[in-house]
Amino acid sequence: MQTDELNRRLVHNYIGQLSNRDVPHRRILLSFCGVPGSGKTTLAKMLTRDLRAQYIRHDDIRAMIRYEGYEPSKMSMGPISTIVANTILANDANKFIIIDAGQDRQWERFFAHAKEWKAQPIIIRLNVSKELLQERLSRRDSKTTNHRRNLELFIEQFENCKKHVVADIELVADYNYDEVLARVKELVS
Numbered sequence: 001m002q003t004d005e006l007n008r009r010l011v012h013n014y015i016g017q018l019s020n021r022d023v024p025h026r027r028i029l030l031s032f033c034g035v036p037g038s039g040k041t042t043l044a045k046m047l048t049r050d051l052r053a054q055y056i057r058h059d060d061i062r063a064m065i066r067y068e069g070y071e072p073s074k075m076s077m078g079p080i081s082t083i084v085a086n087t088i089l090a091n092d093a094n095k096f097i098i099i100d101a102g103q104d105r106q107w108e109r110f111f112a113h114a115k116e117w118k119a120q121p122i123i124i125r126l127n128v129s130k131e132l133l134q135e136r137l138s139r140r141d142s143k144t145t146n147h148r149r150n151l152e153l154f155i156e157q158f159e160n161c162k163k164h165v166v167a168d169i170e171l172v173a174d175y176n177y178d179e180v181l182a183r184v185k186e187l188v189s
Contacts, residue, residue: 002075010064011083017060018088023052025096027089027119028188031103031110033161034126035154037136039173043124043180044100050181051188054088056081057100078106082113089117096188104157107165122187124180125167130155132173 030047032040041057048055061080062072081099089095103110103123114121128136133151169183 002070002079006068006070007080007083010061010068010080011087013064014061014080014084015087018054020048020052020054020094021088021092023094025053025094026188027095027117028053028122029085029097029099029110029114029117029119030122030124030184031099031101032124032126033104033107033158033165033167034102034128035104035133035151035158036102037133037140038102038126038128040102040126041100043126043171043177044098046177047181047184048098051096051098051184052094053096053098054092054094055098055100056084059100077101078109085113085117089119095119102154102158103165104154104161107161120188122169122184123165123167124169124171124184125162125165126171126173128173 030053032038032044034040041059044055044057047053058077058081061077061084065072065075081101085097085099088097097119099110107123110123111121113119130151133155137151168187169180171180
């Protein structure tokens with residue numbers, strides 16, 4: 001059962017793993033619209049490294065939950081990542097947070113948090129063909145079986161998000177990373 005005490009313990013452990021905490025940055029929340037297999041994690045890691053941002057990754061939080069002996073599918077990532085972000089914004093010099101999670105279903109919450117936290121929101125949309133998504137997901141381990149099974153649902157959520165959210169940066173599968181990095185730097189300057 002997900003309790004406040006468990007959430008706080010997970011947050012404490014997760015915060016202890018973060019890097020770039022002392023790099024001064026203003027309040028920025030950067031996240032993605034994109035289905036599993038679209039390249040969110042790859043891009044998030046590169047941007048985190050090159051921009052020296054803080055990095056919240058739901059898959060890492062799920063791994064910590066498993067390590068604690070709980071089933072991640074029975075817990076909500078939202079409250080945990082919200083506490084992580086609140087802790088970063090309250091205690092760290094670096095308030096530039098990259099959230100490695102698709103906002104296709106949670107975009108309203110993402111923008112509400114950005115407003116509440118007085119942070120500049122940035123959304124990067126990753127447009128990847130269904131064929132390429134299927135190929136990428138087929139190369140992953142058995143834990144992504146659910147992603148392959150629910151690909152149509154993820155695509156539907158992604159398309160719905162496109163109707164409501166104007167992305168700051170639109171990408172296709174063969175994007176030029178240096179151009180993306182330059183554009184993000186432009187947005188945060």
